[in-house]
Amino acid sequence: MNSPQYRQRAIQLREELSDEYFILWIWDEALGAAGKPGQFYEIRALSSLANLQTFHAIPKLFKPISIYDNQGGRIGFMIKKVGTGTNALSRLRAGDTLELIGPCGTGFPVFRGRRILLISGGIGYPPLWYLQKELINHNQIYWMHGGGGQADVFPCDEIWTEDGSIGRKGRVCDNLEETITKHEVDTVYSCGPQGLLRTVCEITNKLDIEHYCSLEAYMACGIGVCHGCAVPIGHPEDWTFKRVCKEGPVFNAKEIRWELF
Ligand SMILES: Cc1cc2nc3c(=O)[nH]c(=O)nc-3n(C[C@H](O)[C@H](O)[C@H](O)COP(=O)(O)OP(=O)(O)OC[C@H]3O[C@@H](n4cnc5c(N)ncnc54)[C@H](O)[C@@H]3O)c2cc1C
Ligand code: FES
Incomplete structure (x- = not known):
């Protein structure tokens, strides 16, 4: 399965994590076999003309959501309610139908024998959960995750919150250089808000460490059709626009031209 597929799938299970976060599980062996860590699906609640009462309340745009888990055809999406689309998804229950396009994008390269640092912020957590499952048997992994407060953090090795309600107080990248040195990290994977990723890239580029962002x-x-997600990628003297949804969302940190964003 090379190109993203359109599917309608029943939700098998809905897991409530908190007021803001939930997980939707679907079942599809073929999609499961095709998916890789770092890839995502465009998803939305199925709108039905037969259900005119809710039709206008269902957003038309699909929303990009990473693969959070993928095992034997059981695919999970961990979602934070932030606006219209994710709130519409949050109203779905087991038995409701999800429209999906995917798997989309390229995903993370998976290595063996590395000393790896995973660093995530907020809703950057889900793709790294799936990634660490693929890496864990063949690499040493240390995972740091940060969020605004207690509701935004999930299991990992080191937790940071901006309000200090749990874990260390501050931003997850505050101590990054020391952590990389202490754990003799040779490969970094990151996902999260742009400000965090930009700082992580600056540090890994300075230390000349392999980093997939x-x-x-x-x-x-x-x-890949509208080019609305294009970002400047390449070497300083030889860059071009690449689509986050098609050539990304994962890029080599050395090639992200943050100065042109
Ligand atoms: C490749 C990729 C993978 C993603 N994976 C996940 C995931 O696994 N789980 C998850 O919960 N979310 C994920 N997201 C983010 C998710 O797609 C957005 O939160 C969602 O599209 C917001 O839609 P909405 O209609 O609910 O909110 P909107 O009404 O569109 O926006 C609500 C608020 O969120 C902000 N916002 C919306 N989208 C983004 C964005 N892409 N970047 C920064 N700010 C944004 C808006 O400025 C606004 O303030 C991912 C995004 C991308 C690009
Ligand atoms: S969102 Fe349309 S090309 Fe990426």
Whole structure:
């Protein structure tokens, strides 16, 4: 399965994590076999003309959501309610139908024998959960995750919150250089808000460490057609625009031209 597929799938299970976060599980062996860590699906609640009462309340745009878990055809999406689309998804229950396009994008490279640092912020957590499952048997991994407060943090090795309600107080990248040195890290994977990723890239570029960074972008089509998600990628003297939804969302940190964003 090379190009993203359109599917309608029943939600098998809905897990409530908190007031803001929930997980939707679907079942599809073929999609499961095709998906890789770092890839995402464009998803939305199925709108039905037969259900005129809710039709106008269902947003038309699909929303990009990472693969959070993927095992034997059981695919999970961990979602934070932030606006119209994710709130519409939050109203879905087991048995309701999800429309999906995917798997989209390129995903993270998976290595063996590395000393790896995973660093995530907020809703950057889900793709790294799936990634660490693929890496864990063949690498040493240390995972740091940060969020605004207690509701935004999930299991990992080191937790940071901006309000200090749990874990260390501050931003997850505050101590990054020391952590990289202490754990003799040779490979970094990151996902989260742009400000965090930019700082992580500056540090790994300075230390000359391999770093794969999953970028967030506003997406309209999500399948490479509108070019609305294009970002400047390449060497300083030889860069071009690449689509986060098609050539990304994962890019080599050395090639992200932050100075042109
Ligand atoms: C490749 C990729 C993977 C993603 N994976 C996940 C995931 O696994 N789980 C998850 O919960 N979310 C994920 N997101 C983010 C998710 O797509 C957005 O939160 C969602 O599209 C917001 O839609 P909405 O209609 O609910 O909110 P909107 O009404 O569109 O926006 C609500 C608020 O969120 C802000 N916002 C919306 N989209 C983004 C964005 N892409 N970057 C920064 N700010 C934004 C808006 O400025 C606004 O303030 C991912 C995004 C990308 C690009
Ligand atoms: S969102 Fe349309 S090309 Fe990426």
